[in-house]
């Protein structure tokens with residue numbers, strides 16, 4: 021049984037550098053048993069580096085990682101796997117020239133002695149597609165199947181805390197939904213998850229809490245709803261079909277509290293969209309989309325709407 025008051029993972033002022041490059045600059049984070057916490061941030065923000073430091077693949081230059089109440093110190097990845105802290109890396113880390121079954125057996129033998137068939141069967145029950153193709157070489161699997169294999173292999177270590185680096189990148193919509201369902205099942209079974217993602221709908225749907233990371237620092241933390249309510253107006257009207265820059269300074273500007281421009285679209289943020297929608301009804305050359313503010317708006321507000329040249 022999970023105990024949500026139990027702190028499973030804690031980062032205190034974590035600092036990680038590659039030579040002269042400071043990738044993580046003093047990060048604090050807490051994750052309790054049974055929680056799913058997401059790290060979101062632009063490319064190069066320091067998300068993967070954080071996960072690697074937590075699982076012992078990188079040694080921090082400063083600060084501390086505490087797992088189950090104890091500093092992990094200089095323990096390596098395999099010491100931590102034995103304690104239930106398991107990472108699935110971004111490239112998935114599977115052996116391309118081995119079959120699904122061989123990958124699973126190898127994974128099981130690496131983390132435990134004795135009989136492994138029952139555990140492998142349990143993986144096949146969770147991901148029936150892996151069983152159907154158990155002789156197929158891992159390198160010939162689709163992206164979604166490879167992700168299932170990587171997850172299945174991680175589960176053989178009987179993790180308490182899974183670190184998942186972009187678990188749904190490259191997956192089609194069906195495979196993403198399947199992965200989300202599997203992650204929810206793992207949470208219901210008492211596992212805890214720390215994941216990174218670039219998909220705001222994924223973070224909004226799955227996580228209890230999220231941290232926005234920018235240039236190696238945490239710039240916001242909370243539940244998706246709390247963060248949206250704290251930082252954004254509730255309504256957004258996207259307007260396109262004209263000169264977005266001119267729209268953002270023209271007569272419509274007065275009908276919104278804030279306007280941002282990205283490419284050919286002007287985003288009008290407002291607490292009451294009715295006057296703006298009425299005005300737009302007379303603008304026949306413009307097109308518009310009225311929607312509630314979402315996590316993507318938050319992310320872009322906090323980290324900048326322009327595409328990063330410096331990422």
Ligand code: ATP
Nearest residue numbers: 038041042043061062063064065066067068069070
């Ligand atoms: P993405 O979303 O693109 O995966 P990220 O937030 O996971 O990005 P990191 O991979 O943690 O970002 O990288 C953080 C910074 O550290 C970047 O500036 C990156 O170039 C740098 N970095 C990462 N790995 C190395 C390495 N092995 N050697 C040198 N610099 C590195």
